[in-house]
Amino acid sequence: MHSKDQICHDDYQKTADWLLSQTQHRPKVAIICGSGLGMLADALKLQDSFQYSDIPGFPQSTVQGHAGRLVFGDLKGKTCVCMQGRFHMYEGHSLCKVTFPVRVFKLLGVETLIVTNAAGGLADGYCNGDIMIIRDHINLPGMAGLNPLNGINDDKFGPRFPPMSGVYDKDLRRLAKDICKSLGFSQFVQEGVYCMVGGPNFESIAEARFLHKLGADAVGMSTAPEVLVASHCGMKVFGLSLITNKVVKDYEDMERVNHEGVLGVSKMRSETLQTLVTELVSRLDINNNTA
Numbered sequence: 001m002h003s004k005d006q007i008c009h010d011d012y013q014k015t016a017d018w019l020l021s022q023t024q025h026r027p028k029v030a031i032i033c034g035s036g037l038g039m040l041a042d043a044l045k046l047q048d049s050f051q052y053s054d055i056p057g058f059p060q061s062t063v064q065g066h067a068g069r070l071v072f073g074d075l076k077g078k079t080c081v082c083m084q085g086r087f088h089m090y091e092g093h094s095l096c097k098v099t100f101p102v103r104v105f106k107l108l109g110v111e112t113l114i115v116t117n118a119a120g121g122l123a124d125g126y127c128n129g130d131i132m133i134i135r136d137h138i139n140l141p142g143m144a145g146l147n148p149l150n151g152i153n154d155d156k157f158g159p160r161f162p163p164m165s166g167v168y169d170k171d172l173r174r175l176a177k178d179i180c181k182s183l184g185f186s187q188f189v190q191e192g193v194y195c196m197v198g199g200p201n202f203e204s205i206a207e208a209r210f211l212h213k214l215g216a217d218a219v220g221m222s223t224a225p226e227v228l229v230a231s232h233c234g235m236k237v238f239g240l241s242l243i244t245n246k247v248v249k250d251y252e253d254m255e256r257v258n259h260e261g262v263l264g265v266s267k268m269r270s271e272t273l274q275t276l277v278t279e280l281v282s283r284l285d286i287n288n289n290t291a
Ligand SMILES: O=P(O)(O)O[C@@H]1C[C@H](O)[C@@H](CO)O1
Pocket: 033, 034, 035, 063, 086, 088, 116, 117, 118, 119, 199, 220, 221, 222, 223, 258, 259, 262, 263
């Protein structure tokens, strides 16, 4: 380690080498599962799975609905690695720890990152259970200086000043929309802007109104740092938000959001999300590597 917070190339490499020594799978696709969406990983065939606590250098998951397991396997002929549980800033992890797995994936040979999350709906037309294809994000902690790329830049991963325009791959978004149409999902699929906040509290009404005015369609507590680091090291990115609750923007509205409700809606739609991701992965233009 360089300092308390900075992680050096060797640290990522050690974890990647350990994983490569434990599994024959050589994934080109990584999937990060959001709150209550971990069953996506159950669709993988020929699984090799590892508890985060057994993986050298890996952080630990502390949130209900995040199992803390890294699963390698085959999804419709494409080798994938899937995080059943991610790390959030509000758990007390530094952003380098939050994004640690993404750089490990890069060293494993991953080329495409698929992120999913549970999010609150801000856009007026959004309903609970809608799936939002992420077009772009607003990284509020990042804009305020909380950025996983802070510190000495590791040029082996990417440039000091990476662009953030066009990060959510246009072709993958188009493909996802085509798939949704053919599966009959279009009536509950949206495309919009995800805004990351630090959490762990949900938004006040004034904050919700502010985020809505900023142009955010959905709000959550993850994803942007992972996407930032993936894009920095040259990965293609695709993201989905499951709208698990309406974010209250009206002082007369007595509705209160809670994590149990978020997990309930995630559970209700997790199979649909799994179908969409599986179909998308099966249509990715990649060839598998072998060990
Ligand atoms: O990991 P994600 O972003 O899906 O988790 C969301 C945000 C909070 O961690 C939690 C709130 O219920 O769900």
